[in-house]
Amino acid sequence: MSLQLLLFDFVDWSSASGIPQIAYAVSTLFRLAWIVICLVLFAVLLYQSASIFLKFLTYPSAIVTSLNYGSIPFPVIYICNSNPLRLDYIDQYKTTDFKDLYNWANQYSAMLSSNWGDVSPDDYGINNGLDRYDKTLRGRETIVLLMAQLTTTQLDKAANKASAFIRNCNFNNAECNSNNFTSYYDATYGACFIFNIDERRETQRAGSNYGFHFLMVVNQVDPKGNRIFLPVTDSAGVYISIQPKGGDPAMETFGIGAPVGQNTQIGMTYVSQ
Incomplete structure (x- = not known):
């Protein structure tokens, strides 16, 4: 099979509409016109393919905001x-x-009444607190221990x-x-x-x-x-x-x-x- 016959066989079976027009053009002018048209369209194909590929590499995402009412x-x-x-x-x-909780409550209340001052008797170490925060912390720890009993x-x-x-x-x-x-x-x-x-x-x-x-x-x-x-x-x-x-x-x-x-x-x- 000659190369010319092979090319014309490709033209007959090609799905690209421009190629048969080039092969069977009635004149050289029409053949040149179809060649130009096919080259231009092929260039457009390359441009669109490159644009799509470059856009894919940017990993675009679409965010849709919606208000859904429900329980x-x-x-x-x-x-x-x-x-x-x-x-x-x-x-x-x-x-x-x-007994211990009652005594502690009275001693703790006495401390509050004296504006966080020392109390007597002090059976639970309230006076050992350095300041108001320390005494409050000691009071909480004491009641936790007493309630645990x-x-x-x-x-x-x-x-x-x-x-x-x-x-x-x-x-x-x-x-x-x-x-x-x-x-x-x-x-x-x-x-x-x-x-x-x-x-x-x-x-x-x-x-x-x-x-x-x-x-x-x-x-x-x-x-x-x-x-x-x-x-x-x-x-x-x-x-x-x-x-x-x-x-x-x-x-x-x-x-x-x-x-x-x-x-x-x-x-x-x-x-x-």
């Missing part, structure tokens, strides 16, 4: 009273089960009760009460309470109106001015920890203080990946 899981709320035990109950058994039954009787501590609550515009809280024991703050322990609650919209609201009663004295709670710090209030599913409350690290007589609002940001 999101609500976190678990942990609440602890800064005063872990009821002093009125401890006072009833101040000579037996709660109590049995679960003793703690249950002297601990705060959810019904007296949490007066009312509202979640996502629906009423709830103290029965929706589950108690647990913290080494420092005694009986604490958990909301949404089963992690089934969800919120549909952002904003405080669709969150969790609750009213707590935290007292240190009765109407006669007598202390009714065992103080851990020099002020009354609660500590609140907000954790996702499976989170550790870690009140000493993540607890947010909420003092008495104030409306405390805590905002959360939900990030989904």
